[in-house]
Amino acid sequence: MTEISTVHGPVRVGSTLTYTRRYAETELREYDALVGRPPEDAGLLPDLLVIAPLTKLGGDLNYLSRSMRWSHHRPVRAGEELTAELQVTRLDRQGEVVKIAFEARIRVGAEVVLSGTSRGVVLGA
Numbered sequence: 001m002t003e004i005s006t007v008h009g010p011v012r013v014g015s016t017l018t019y020t021r022r023y024a025e026t027e028l029r030e031y032d033a034l035v036g037r038p039p040e041d042a043g044l045l046p047d048l049l050v051i052a053p054l055t056k057l058g059g060d061l062n063y064l065s066r067s068m069r070w071s072h073h074r075p076v077r078a079g080e081e082l083t084a085e086l087q088v089t090r091l092d093r094q095g096e097v098v099k100i101a102f103e104a105r106i107r108v109g110a111e112v113v114l115s116g117t118s119r120g121v122v123l124g125a
Contacts, residue, residue, distance in 0.1 A: 002091045004098060004125045007060050016087045017060065021053045028078040045076045050114055053084035054104050061086075062123045063100060070116035076108060083107045090119070098125040 003012040011017070023045060031049065032042065051070070058065070076082065083106070090101035101119035105112050 002093050002098065004061075004091065004122055011061070011088060011091070013088050013091050016085055017057045018083060018085050019053045019057050020081060020083045021056075022081045023049055023078050025078045043077050045078060045080075047072070050076050050082065050106060053082050053106065054086060057084055057086045058118075061100070062125070063120055064123055065118050065120040067120070068116060068118040070114060073113050073115065074111075076106075076113050080108045082113075089117075091122075093125075098122040 001012055003010050005011075006017075008015075008017050025043070028043070028045065028049075031037070031046070035046075037046070050072075085105045085107065087103045088100065089103055090099060092099055098121060099119070100122050101117065104116050104118060106114040
């Protein structure tokens with residue numbers, strides 16, 4: 001069974017990595033000012049910020065995506081605590097390359113607000 005070492009410890013098929021993040025209203029206002037988002041979007045997190053906790057986990061793995069599929073289940077507001085979950089469904093070494101696939105979710109409490117899958121390679125594994 002293939003296993004890789006990460007900042008989260010050993011990772012293998014079936015491993016689930018988690019990371020929790022909450023964006024404050026002030027952070028969202030700064031983001032809105034930076035990108036010029038319209039006032040009618042005030043208080044709602046843009047997709048980029050909703051998915052960011054998953055990209056942090058991907059960075060922890062030194063992961064390079066080859067494909068991603070995402071479904072949004074509901075908008076997220078500033079102040080809601082996001083928990084990213086990345087569950088490894090494939091991890092195999094093919095020569096110098098380690099291929100990985102995972103199912104991913106963003107939760108607010110028990111409610112899934114974004115879900116998807118991704119596959120790619122782990123660099124330098």
